[in-house]
Amino acid sequence: MQTIAPELAELAALIADSGRAGILSRLMDGRAQTASELARVASVTPQTASWHLARLVERALLKVERRGPRRLYRLATPLVAQMLEGMMTVAAIDPHPSRPPPWIDAEMRRARTCYDHLAGELGVAVTDAMREHGHLHLDQEAGELTASGRAFLRDLGIDLRAPARSRRLLCRPCLDWSERRPHLAGRAGAAVADLALQRDWIRRRPQGRSVEITEAGLVAFRDLFGARI
Secondary structure, eight states: OOOSHHHHHHHHHHHHSHHHHHHHHHGGGSOOEEHHHHHHHHTOOHHHHHHHHHHHHHTTSEEEEEETTEEEEEESOHHHHHHHHHHHHHHTOOSOTTSOOOOOOHHHHHSEEETTEEEHHHHHHHHHHHHHTTSEEEOSSOEEEOHHHHHHHHHTTOOOOOOTTOOOOSOEEEEOTTTSSEEEEHHHHHHHHHHHHHTTSEEEOSSSSBEEEOHHHHHHIIIIIOOOO
């Protein structure tokens, strides 16, 4: 009987390299990066980074964007980000619960992007608030925006219409690896994060995936969403 086991083993081996894992982790913030930037993150030479990037592009985990003379790399699809977030969640599970929990950066735990949506305490708090107000049904398996949820997001100025030829789900759960609870992903989750960035509720930090919640953001997330943050 044929199985996908060989392909699964090949993919796991590709990601298992520490340099490529570092590159993929860095790109989980959704921003495109140059080869030299990714070489520094992965602590490898530019030549080695180019080799890693070529393999990841060939396997369709990354895609290349040309901006003038520059070549920028980003995750190929949201599905790749979903796979990586799932792996991070499993990697964070401590097989020896009696040991002290692994240290997690406080800024990453507080608020970060998970590819293109909100994660950490902020992402979970926004998701919980939407559920409590009847805007969202979400469990470990699936998610659905209610009629009131669609109206709520529309009133915030969010366009929920799917782009042409998009097969991406409007709403799905994504298990948060630091909070161990689901946060909102899919097009709706990405739209909320985009709105937060546009209105300066959150600001990207120069490095990494953590984001800063501004004073205006604290007010907006508490007053508009009812989030407890």
